[in-house]
Amino acid sequence: MTLQYRIEGSDLQYVEMVLAPGESAVGEPGAMMFADSGVSIDTRMGDGSDAGFGERLAGGFKRSLTGESFFTSVFTNTAQRPLRVAFAAPSPGKIIAVDLESVGGTLICQKGAFLGGTKGIKLSLAFKKRLRAGFFGGEGFIMQKLTGSGTVFLHASGTLAKLELRAGEELKVDTGCLAALQTTVNYDVKYVGSLKTSVLGGEGLFLASVKGPGSVWLQSLPIQRLRLVIAGVQNQSRGLGARLWYFLIVIFVVIATIMGKQS
Amino acid sequence: MTEVPGLSHGPGLPASGVPARLQFRGEFLRVTRADGTVEDVLADALAVGVTGFNEDTLQLSWDRGGETHAVTVSDPAAHRSLLQSAPAGFAARLESGHSTVRYHRRKWHAVVGVLAGVVLLVVAAWWQSEAITGWLASRVSMETEVGIGERALAQLELEHELTQEGDAAKTVADIGARLTRGSRYEYRWYISDEKEVNAYALPGGIIVVNRGMIEEAGSAEELAGVLAHEVQHIEHRHTLQQMISSAGWAAMLAVVLGDVSAITAIMIHQLGNLRNSRKLESQADAEGMKALARAGIPLDGMPALFRRLQADQEKRGGEGPALLSSHPATQERIGELERLAKTLRCDCRPLAIDWPAVQAAAAR
Numbered sequence: 001m002t003l004q005y006r007i008e009g010s011d012l013q014y015v016e017m018v019l020a021p022g023e024s025a026v027g028e029p030g031a032m033m034f035a036d037s038g039v040s041i042d043t044r045m046g047d048g049s050d051a052g053f054g055e056r057l058a059g060g061f062k063r064s065l066t067g068e069s070f071f072t073s074v075f076t077n078t079a080q081r082p083l084r085v086a087f088a089a090p091s092p093g094k095i096i097a098v099d100l101e102s103v104g105g106t107l108i109c110q111k112g113a114f115l116g117g118t119k120g121i122k123l124s125l126a127f128k129k130r131l132r133a134g135f136f137g138g139e140g141f142i143m144q145k146l147t148g149s150g151t152v153f154l155h156a157s158g159t160l161a162k163l164e165l166r167a168g169e170e171l172k173v174d175t176g177c178l179a180a181l182q183t184t185v186n187y188d189v190k191y192v193g194s195l196k197t198s199v200l201g202g203e204g205l206f207l208a209s210v211k212g213p214g215s216v217w218l219q220s221l222p223i224q225r226l227r228l229v230i231a232g233v234q235n236q237s238r239g240l241g242a243r244l245w246y247f248l249i250v251i252f253v254v255i256a257t258i259m260g261k262q263s
Numbered sequence: 264m265t266e267v268p269g270l271s272h273g274p275g276l277p278a279s280g281v282p283a284r285l286q287f288r289g290e291f292l293r294v295t296r297a298d299g300t301v302e303d304v305l306a307d308a309l310a311v312g313v314t315g316f317n318e319d320t321l322q323l324s325w326d327r328g329g330e331t332h333a334v335t336v337s338d339p340a341a342h343r344s345l346l347q348s349a350p351a352g353f354a355a356r357l358e359s360g361h362s363t364v365r366y367h368r369r370k371w372h373a374v375v376g377v378l379a380g381v382v383l384l385v386v387a388a389w390w391q392s393e394a395i396t397g398w399l400a401s402r403v404s405m406e407t408e409v410g411i412g413e414r415a416l417a418q419l420e421l422e423h424e425l426t427q428e429g430d431a432a433k434t435v436a437d438i439g440a441r442l443t444r445g446s447r448y449e450y451r452w453y454i455s456d457e458k459e460v461n462a463y464a465l466p467g468g469i470i471v472v473n474r475g476m477i478e479e480a481g482s483a484e485e486l487a488g489v490l491a492h493e494v495q496h497i498e499h500r501h502t503l504q505q506m507i508s509s510a511g512w513a514a515m516l517a518v519v520l521g522d523v524s525a526i527t528a529i530m531i532h533q534l535g536n537l538r539n540s541r542k543l544e545s546q547a548d549a550e551g552m553k554a555l556a557r558a559g560i561p562l563d564g565m566p567a568l569f570r571r572l573q574a575d576q577e578k579r580g581g582e583g584p585a586l587l588s589s590h591p592a593t594q595e596r597i598g599e600l601e602r603l604a605k606t607l608r609c610d611c612r613p614l615a616i617d618w619p620a621v622q623a624a625a626a627r
Contacts, residue, residue: 167322185314
């Protein structure tokens, strides 16, 4: 049974699903935009699965670590005819639908990306086990792991682009722009390459690097950057202030190295 | 032969890969895709690599017509069964890939282990900080301790007038000598011109009694009780211990190494604010009472003093004398002191001291 849905809007989108009689969908609390009157709404701890209390409690904690709510709203069609339920994106950006089976049953995405999907999707925690990627990759150590069979709706700010990588094909990505990736894709960070670029290039000291095989989804405008723009602090993180900091850090490292060699 | 699940990637296939089953057949790897297509690849032509979100996926790739084809295997159990069924010549290369996967896993375990160890150490250090500072205090040599005391005294002399002369100082020294008989420390007794009701111990055997303390004490026995208590802070190196813990870990290392110059200044600055923990205070109380009993001095001085100070404070309200702020006189504590005064066997005789005369001498 494939989920019927359509995504509406251009930059401020919502997704409208059509639930067959008895079918359920899960969504983040607060994400619902509208639902037909025959759709029952139930709030559950964890990811909406019918597990035991302890497991659901643990699931709730894990969810809150991945930037989601402790609870999940479960929408069930209790009528005898197909009914609609719609989830709205919380910020300017794009909603994409991913069929989990088409990516091998598991998808890793950035914190807070999960908007909703078919019931039975498990949302757990993907821990990036590499210090440099966790610290400098722009996604942190904790990402979301979605497992199961069915369709998930992801949301990320900016425009979402799906890029397909062949085996061994590598892509340099600005930190923070990685929205989702398949588990077969290798994710790491790399030093930007030269001191000059890292100080003046405006991309920071590190770039994320993804290596195929598999698909990755990139977002054009990470929410942190959008926030800065909206706050009126235009591109402060990439402005002179940030560059000055880089200069200071570089100078400090050079001095520390020299002192280290002398003593 | 076992089949293991994987994903097949290549030109013409969806980038996300198509589910496939992998199996070694002789010198060939057979890839059976979900769509039914079958491909046999010579094992020798396979390149072994590692990919995946956490370097946990095995990747076997090969070249065909200038294009890269690959299969990926994520499941650790599948790695092992693939390794077992691989042809002898290829098994070594596959093993190297498998060991890379394990290496990354172990490396992460090591990182987590080290972090957890550090956290555990910090927690243990915090939890056992008294034991650690106590141990460190016991490691400090007598010379260092006396050195710290000297510096503290020199600093104190800049701010207050300290004297060893006069009847009051002599009385204090006399009582003190009875209390410290047989000690490894050479005690020195000073009267400070401060009006605050307080007495304190510096490391290395220096005890300072404020003039205010002598004026407040109702009898020589009350003063003896306070002295006996302060002596225990030196005997058990409490002051040193508190200095170490308040000056922090860096300073304490320097003390152990014997460099007392810079850090003592910081410590001395804090001297007035040093507060011994409740445990150390009650130890000093109990040992002090025993010392009084050994010296044959009546034991009821200290509880009497505390009870009076406490009552005064309650009557007046507000902040009590400095002695109470560093030695909180709880009911519990006074009760314990009174219990000790009753139960300890003591061949006591009141001190033959003309107390009002001593007070008059101190007031001059």
